Every structure is written in structure tokens, then in C-alpha cells.
Amino acid sequence: MYADAHRPYLEEMKPYEELVEEALAASFSGWDFGWLGYRAVSADLSWSYDRLARSALEQATRVLDIDTGGGELLASLAPLPEATIATEGYEPNVPLAQCRLAALGVDVRRHGVLDPLPVEDDAVDLVLNRHGRLEAPELARVLRTGGVLVTQQVGSRNHADLNEALGAPPVMLAAANHCEGAVNALHEQGFEILEAAEEWPEFVFLDVGAIVFHLRAIPWQIPDFDVDKYEPALRALDQRIRTEGPFVAHNHRYLIRARRQAR
Template sequence: MTEELPLPDRDAPFEDHLAWARATPADVAPDLVARRCTTSSTRWDYADVAADAVRYATGPVLDLGTGTGDLFSTLAPFPEGSAATEAWHPHLALARRRLEPLGVEVRPVGPGVDDGLMLPFLSARFSVVLDRHEAFDPDEVARVLAPGGTFVTEQVDSRDGIRINTALGAPLPWGPDDVTLEGVVADVESAGLVVDDVDEHDGTRTFRDLATFCWYLRAAPWQVPALADLSPAGVARFEAPLRALHLHFASGRDFVDEAPRFVVRAHRRG
């Protein structure tokens, strides 16, 4: 248990840091790692932006990629007919347990359910579509939005994590220009939506020891898939750069990664 394995000192042995990262759940409470792994705050608060959109909704609201529904549930009450989607099966039951009592239908999406990013809803059904960090098809968003409806999305720029992969000598699992503010704005406008405002945040993520660095690789398994479970084979493959990072941390220095974000607000013409 995490309580039985304290976060090691920065200059503790390499193996102690690996042991902590392996033993600590990927979904651990943020305050346990808050002093050793921090991400700079955006100028905006997504929850506030989304709450404003829901507050002025004239019809049902849709949340794309709701996860466990914990954030979306805080925006209740919702207009009748509101819904949410989730692609990761382990989250579906949790989201339904949290959102269905609030009158929100939760539907699975993704591979094996319909086709890719298609949304299983009738056209022009929603007055608001929300999306935080979820891939989306702008044509599908435009289709399910009612005339005059609002679309709000916060996205992770694909430069996120690039310094991690560079430091480890690991290939990036995506292109650094795959998700950008300019690209999303162009896609949204091509789908016929009108962009009302945007904001961009050139954020950073700071690590202060190898334990939380390796823990993050488990919490974000897409970053370096070969290290997602910190298996002996995976660690052996990247042992040299991991040990170099450990020496970097043990000398009292931090590792600073990129963590850019952006938010786009748009609407469908009435």
C-alpha cells in the first residue's frame, strides 16, 4: 500500500524510486505527488467555462469523453435529454452510476461501437456540446448541435510530453503538430461552426524526482508504452537514460516538460 511506502528522498537509491512508482496506483490522490510533480495552471478554469455554457443552455447538453463523470456531474442540474459519451469501458459503469441519477444518459462510443468518432445521437439534438481532452469529429459535433448551439472544448496540444520522450530516447506516439490550436480552429470552421473565442496556455509540467517521473509514465501509459507498466524488461530497455535522470534529480535539479493547453468556444449559426 502507498501508506507503507513513503515517497523516497530525491537522492534515495534508483531502485527505491522504481519500487515506489510501481506500488503507487496510477489514479492516486493528487496531493500525494503534488510537491514532486506539478503542472502550471491555465489562465481559464474549464469547469467555470463549461458551467457558464450549461447555465445558459436552451436544451439538452452533451459531454464528450466524460470519463467517470466526476467533473460533468458538478455542472448539474441539466436540461432534460442531456447525455454523455465515454470510450473507455472501465469508466462506463462509474459514469452511469454518477450521472444517470442526474438525468444524464451515458452512451459508449469508439471502436466497436458505431464507427470511430461518430456520435450515436440524432441531428440538432443538443444546445451545448462540451469536450475536455477528448478527440472529436468536428462534422459530428456540428451535426448534433442545434442551430445557435454552443461548442466548448479544451484540448491538450500534442507538444505535451515531448521532452519526456526526448530525454528517454523514445519515439513520440504521435506527431508534434497533430493537435494544435490553429488546426482545431481550422477544422471547426470547416465544419461550418463560428469560432467565438480562443485562449492558449504554454504550460509546463515539473518533476522533482525519479519516483514521480516513473509514476507519471504509468498514469499516462500512452506517453511511452514500453514503460507503462514499469516492467523489468521495459526498465532495462531505458535503464541508461532513467539512471541519468535519477542523477539529475539527485543533484537537486528539476526536469521541466511542456504541457500546453488551449480552449476554443464556437457556435452553430442559427
């Protein structure tokens, strides 16, 4: 199916060396995958995180966005409440988020990997978290009674088929990083679960350059990824795409909406 749909592109595909060289030269900042264009496309989830976040924002007065990246998604949800905080732990992203979100009145705060959230106790009534750290005790600390969490997470089986195709070790996300484990952790901290769902949508790569760019952008998928080290496997995957059609991996995503109950 995918081979037929993309036959013109596959027939005119650039040589392996050129695809890889372009992917290595491409810049990546914040959380912008625009360079990939149509060359790497994910199937839709049954839910829309953006829609759920916008709906929750209508009822919120004090908001926290965890691991905001370069602030791209949060900015797209404007208008935002005046008391909105965004945290970010990846140092190069902090100035990008500050620049993008300053005009929206967002307070961008650095968040060290092992540090508590830089937010006071009972400070917010809505936490947004798209693919950020999900620490149930910290969420319980910063959310007021009745406060709401809306989160979409990357599960531990994300793109496991890509690691397998390249002969790389399994993805180094916690093996328990799945919907049931997260729901149980939130229950233990006094949350009422309003909605929970988990899906594995297809993620289609049209060429090996898209795969290289993708792995550079998310280094935790294959921590030791290097095009020279993985050249034989990359060339084999390149040839497989040219003969059989696009490579299909699978995302692992789960959604949780939860409310902080009285302590």
C-alpha cells in the same frame, strides 16, 4: 528556483528502486491523478475550463460531454440539465462513469474509437469536451443551430521535452493537433469561433516515481514505455533531479469556444 523551493524533499528523496516500485504498485482509475499529490504540478492556464463550462451550462438544456473519463469533472459541474449525455470510449471507465453520474441523471453511453458519436442529429445545444476526441463533422452533426462547443485540448507538443529526456520517440499525437488546425476544421463545418487560445504551461516533476506513474496513466505519450526498457534513461533522469532539481516539462493546451451557425 525549483531546486531551492523543494530542497527538503530532494534531500530526503527515497532511492530510485523504491520510487519506481511505488509508482508501479499505485492504482489508477477514471481520470484521477490524486496519487501524485504535490509531486507533479502544472502551472495554471490563463483560462479556466471549469468556469467556462459552468457558465455555458447556465444557458443549456441538452448537453453532451465527450470522453468523460470516470465522470469526475462532469460531476463537479453539477447541477446539470436533466437531458445530459456523457460518452466514454475507454471500457474500464464506462462503469465508473455510470456509477458516479447515475445520481445526477446523466445518460452514459459507450463510444467506440472509430464510431460516430452515439447521439442523434441536432440533439444538443452544448458540447463539453475536455481532452476528448475533437471531430468537427460529428460536432456539426449533433449540435443544433446556435449550439455551443466548449473544449480544452491536449496539443501535439505536449510533454515533448519528457520524451526527449528519456530518448523516446516523439509523442504520437497528430502533428496538426494544435489550435490553428482545430479552428480551421471547425470553420469548415460552419462554426463561428467565439474564443481561441493556446499555451505551454510548465509541468514540474519532483521525482522519477511521479514520472513513471504519469506515463502509466497516459500510455499514448510513450506507447512502448516500460521501466525495464527505459531503466538507463530513467536512472539518468533520477540522478539529474537529485543534482539539479525537479524536472520541468511543458504541457500543450488550447481552448476553443465556438457556435454552430445555421446550415
